[in-house]
Amino acid sequence: MNCNNEHNVPAMINRIISVWRRHERVYNSDFLSNAFPPFLEPLILLAGLGIGFAPYIKTMGNMNYILFLASGIIVTSSMYTAAFECTYGTFIRLEFDHVYDGMLGAPLSPHDLIAGEILFAGTKGGFFALAVLIITWLFGIITYPLSIVAVLVGFLCGIMFGTVSMWITSFVKNINHFNFFFTGILSPMFFFSGAVFPLKNLPEIWQMAAEVIPLTHVVRMARAFCVPGQLGSYLWFDLLYSVIFTLITGWLAVRGIKRRLID
Numbered sequence: 001m002n003c004n005n006e007h008n009v010p011a012m013i014n015r016i017i018s019v020w021r022r023h024e025r026v027y028n029s030d031f032l033s034n035a036f037p038p039f040l041e042p043l044i045l046l047a048g049l050g051i052g053f054a055p056y057i058k059t060m061g062n063m064n065y066i067l068f069l070a071s072g073i074i075v076t077s078s079m080y081t082a083a084f085e086c087t088y089g090t091f092i093r094l095e096f097d098h099v100y101d102g103m104l105g106a107p108l109s110p111h112d113l114i115a116g117e118i119l120f121a122g123t124k125g126g127f128f129a130l131a132v133l134i135i136t137w138l139f140g141i142i143t144y145p146l147s148i149v150a151v152l153v154g155f156l157c158g159i160m161f162g163t164v165s166m167w168i169t170s171f172v173k174n175i176n177h178f179n180f181f182f183t184g185i186l187s188p189m190f191f192f193s194g195a196v197f198p199l200k201n202l203p204e205i206w207q208m209a210a211e212v213i214p215l216t217h218v219v220r221m222a223r224a225f226c227v228p229g230q231l232g233s234y235l236w237f238d239l240l241y242s243v244i245f246t247l248i249t250g251w252l253a254v255r256g257i258k259r260r261l262i263d
Contacts, residue, residue, distance in 0.1 A: 015108050019116020020123070022103075027124075038077065038131035045073055046135070049196070061198050063227055070136045071226035072195030074150050075157045075218045077132050078125030082158035083186055085121045086165035087178045090257075094169070100261060110258040118162040118250065125158015126151050129222070142226050149225040157218040160242055163250040164214070170256025189215040194223075217241045 010018070027034055049069055060068035093099040100113060130151045136142040168181050190196070192206070193215035199207050210216050217238035224230040 010107060012112065015112040016115045016119060018106075019103070019108065019113055020120050023116070023120040024123075035131075038081075038128045039135060041077060042070075042073060042132040042135045046070060046139075046141075061200075066141055067227060068198075068223075069196060070132070070141045071150075071223040072193075072219050074129050074132045074136075074226065075125075075154050075222045076190055076193075076195050076215070077128040078154040078157040078218075079161045079186065079189070079215055081128045082121040082125045082161040083165045083182070085124055086117060086162045087169050087172075087181060088175065090117060090166060090169045091172065091175050091178070094260070095175075104261070110261050111254060113261075114166060114254050114257050117166060118159055118253070121162030121165070122155045122159035125161070126155035129154020129157070136226075144226055144228055146231075147226040150222040153218055153222045153225065156221075156242055156246075157215075160214055160218070160246045160249070163246050163253050166253035167249050167256055170253060170260055189213050192216075193219050195219050214242065214245050 046066065046069065053065060057065045059065060103113060104110070133142065133147060133150060137147075165181075168178070172178060192199075192202075192210050193213050194210065195215070199210050199216070202210065221235055221238050221242075224232070224235055
């Protein structure tokens with residue numbers, strides 16, 4: 001009997017995808033209201049910063065300022081949506097809706113739940129990156145054919161910030177404490193990652209600090225695929241940093257969430 005039960009347990013990839021599918025169905029149940037902001041937010045940001053600064057800032061470094069800004073915010077949208085999904089979303093499912101209690105009653109392990117959550121965060125990160133890219137295509141801001149690769153960078157960004165956000169969630173006891181994470185960590189990352197102005201203009205110590213910021217590396221990768229002449233061997237370092245950072249924070253997230261689920 002035990003052998004048959006073990007034999008009937010779905011493969012790990014199927015268990016992870018089942019968690020992803022659950023979140024995808026909830027998201028698509030109100031698709032219009034969920035999908036509208038990813039297309040509206042870049043318009044507001046490009047209009048607010050782009051139109052506001054354009055009369056005063058024609059170029060940023062060696063490129064048009066609007067192009068510089070657009071190629072940077074592709075992944076900042078991925079960061080915010082993944083962070084929101086794996087902080088507020090995960091916390092609500094964990095503490096208020098008790099979704100995980102029911103899911104653990106199925107043949108799912110805590111590892112499956114966490115991997116499915118992070119995969120869904122990465123998917124949303126890629127979708128939000130695509131939404132920003134579509135807006136920039138429609139307005140003729142980004143025209144480089146390789147820019148479609150930035151969607152994959154958005155997916156990687158979503159995975160990366162999904163892991164770190166789940167790690168934060170693993171020890172947060174009050175949902176209001178996420179304000180410290182968004183205001184004290186993510187907002188400074190947005191401004192000091194090279195998304196809205198070049199890092200080379202910062203003092204040397206701030207440039208060194210910016211290299212520690214995970215968003216810096218995905219912004220640089222996304223811009224390299226959106227602007228001609230930006231590709232280089234330095235991108236391998238950015239990719240390696242992102243992978244290592246994701247593995248470390250992913251391990252911390254699995255360890256923390258698993259302990260919280262058991263408790």
